[in-house]
Amino acid sequence: MTVAADLLKWLVGISTLMVFWEIAGRQAWLGDGLPPLSGVFDYANEPRSTELLLRSAGITATNASYGFVIGSLIGTLIACSGQIWRPLKQGLDTLSTFVNAIPLIALGPLMIVTVGEQFTPMATAALAVFFAVLVATLGGFERVPNVHRDVTRAYGTTHWRALLLVQFPNALPSLIDGLKLGVSTAVLGAILGEWFGAPAGLGVLIVSSMQNFQINLLWSAAIIGTVMSGAAYFLLALLQARLLRRLGL
Amino acid sequence: MISNTSHAQTLRASAGEPEKAESASSTSPSEIALTNVSKTFALGKGQTLDAVSNVDLNIAGGEFIALIGASGCGKSTLLRMIAGLEDPSQGSITIAGQSPEDCIKRHKLGIAMQEHGLMPWLSAWNNVAMPFRLAGLPIDKKRVDELLALVELADFAQAMPKQLSGGMKQRVSIARALVLKPDVLILDEPFGALDAVTRRLMNNELQRIWSQQPTTTILVTHSVEEAVFLADRICLMSPRPGRLELIEEVELNRPRGLDTMHEPEFRQILAKLTTALDDVCTQGSRQ
Incomplete structure (x- = not known):
């Protein structure tokens, strides 16, 4: 019910934005930089543009998905390792802050050199997701109720068992929050990675349309990227609601 | 004003409680000794x-001890030290001659707190079975069923915690505490969050469960009535730093029932301890 209500709010918000966009475009309030939305849609509907946009979106979605999975797994595993090996835990906060402080844009050229053009979008997506998931999961572990900690200790539980049986289920709502946040940053990270010279993808389209002043193509690519992020976020929110209800959390 | 009375073993040697009389013998594996225990x-x-500060106390195997005192007097800290959840700054605590940590390692400790601490993602049955999983032991399904029956929740085995009332959750929590047949049962205000009527019923329930499964028990409570009803001995602690101000034996026959609360002896001990508690708290607030 909450998810449906959220969706409704989204739709109302997006519809309002679209109406304003159309008016602003028609009145040319922002000059050539913001064409009417209907013009962007007309452009995207042309068979050649549609084919190009869908192919690019598919590549970006693939890059973002791989980045999302890799970043989430690494973020979760590192956060969990801090629960198993306590001395690591203190360093993790510093690490996560440090990683977040590095501008992705500065890492792009470095990644092109190390992992190559093809894998840079995945790597930038993974890095963006990694931070969101690491911070969220660490926060989840901090919020394990004290009484659960006491019960766990009173039975002489090993770190592994405590992690699997008590801490991880308790951290799950936070972890999913991190995944929700991460899925949007994965798309952004992938697009950014493609900027640096990947062979194809929405990022590549955006760069080339900027250089050639193809405003309609630029906006089409931007809208598709946004829709992808939004859809993935919505799917995860749906999954979160179901999972948490099932777990009674 | 310490009136440390003689041991409570003789109290329970009454007919009808052969198991308890046996468990209270001097060779009991659950005798607890606190020597000059302080925590800073x-x-x-x-x-x-x-x-x-400087707590000396010997608890016999199978004895039920209640710790009472004003809020913040250190009774929960003392309990946590006995449970091995806090280390004493000074002095020593032994359970059957070993440290509380050893008791934990042997999975011989049961614990129930004011917050029931049930895992919300597990059914009542799985919550009761949780100590087996936490301790890395194979789950004794019969024992879990037995404990759920003991706390009269056999019909709610598959219910999730959110579907249970406050009292039911606490009963699951007590079943969980008892499932590994602990030598020592640690109860920190287990009924503190319940309403007065439910609390009385739960006290009666705990008394019944304890009579069937006699275990060395240490209960922290704010309720003098609860302490008198359940315990063999009551330790009154002074306001911070917590010292043992008075140790009172409760010479009421067991099994005790709700009627026990109307007996003159019960009212007499209750009045004595309530006055002592008031005195101790008043002195503390004047300091």
């Missing part, structure tokens, strides 16, 4: 807080 917490910036 560091508050930072060089400041410290003396929570518990």
